Amino acid sequence: MKGCFLTMTGLSSxxxxxxxxxxxxxxxxxxxxITGEYRLHFGDAPIDPDLLAFARVFSANKxxxxxxxxxxxxxxxxxxxxxxxxxxxxxxxxxxxQKRFELLIMAYKRSEEExxxxxxxxxxxxxxxxxxxxxxxxxxxxxxxxxxxxKMQCNHKE
Numbered sequence: 402m403k404g405c406f407l408t409m410t411g412l413s414s415x416x417x418x419x420x421x422x423x424x425x426x427x428x429x430x431x432x433x434x435i436t437g438e439y440r441l442h443f444g445d446a447p448i449d450p451d452l453l454a455f456a457r458v459f460s461a462n463k464x465x466x467x468x469x470x471x472x473x474x475x476x477x478x479x480x481x482x483x484x485x486x487x488x489x490x491x492x493x494x495x496x497x498x499q500k501r502f503e504l505l506i507m508a509y510k511r512s513e514e515e516x517x518x519x520x521x522x523x524x525x526x527x528x529x530x531x532x533x534x535x536x537x538x539x540x541x542x543x544x545x546x547x548x549x550x551x552k553m554q555c556n557h558k559e
Contacts (some may be wrong), residue, residue, distance in 0.1 A: 423466040427458050430474050431481060441502075446484060447545045448498065454481035456494035465490055486552050499549035502542045513539040 425435050431454055439452035458481065461469065469477060486495065511519070513536055520532045 420463050420466065423463070423470050424458050424461075427466065427469055427477060427481075428455065431458075431477060433458075441541050441545050443541060443544070447541060447548050450482040450484070452498070453484070453494065456498050457481050457490060460493035460497050461490050486555070492553055495549045495553045499546050499553075502546045502549070506539060506542045506546070509535065509539060511535075513543070 428435050431451075433451055433455055439455060440449040441447045441452070442449065458466070458469070469480070472480065486492075516532050516536045516539070520529060520536070523529050523532060
């Protein structure tokens with residue numbers, strides 16, 4: 402199955418100004434928006450490297466942010482977009498993403514199963530297309546939640 406799902410996320414405005422400025426500087430250096438759309442993809446790695454980088458910056462404490470900010474642009478790119486996961490901040494980043502995906506799933510009025518049943522009994526082509534899109538979105542979010550859980554479990558074992 403091909404396709405992607407766009408999810409919107411951004412930095413909190415409630416944290417301290419200096420910490421927010423460091424986060425903003427790191428994201429800008431990576432070419433990432435502080436508030437923007439990020440993609441999920443079907444496949445073995447559903448979380449886009451940009452979204453993973455955003456989550457790592459979002460989850461980092463001030464000490465880690467200062468450390469990241471001292472790296473070159475190339476080092477930041479490699480460290481923050483890398484698919485391999487290590488350490489507490491990666492666990493926090495995945496936990497943040499998992500919870501965000503679960504909240505998005507809960508925002509739907511119907512479950513994936515309910516949409517599938519409706520799809521079988523819906524006469525209009527437009528409604529069938531809408532239901533098919535909703536089913537695919539929920540499936541991708543569910544797969545992304547499982548991906549986060551699996552990665553956190555692997556990271557925890559190391």
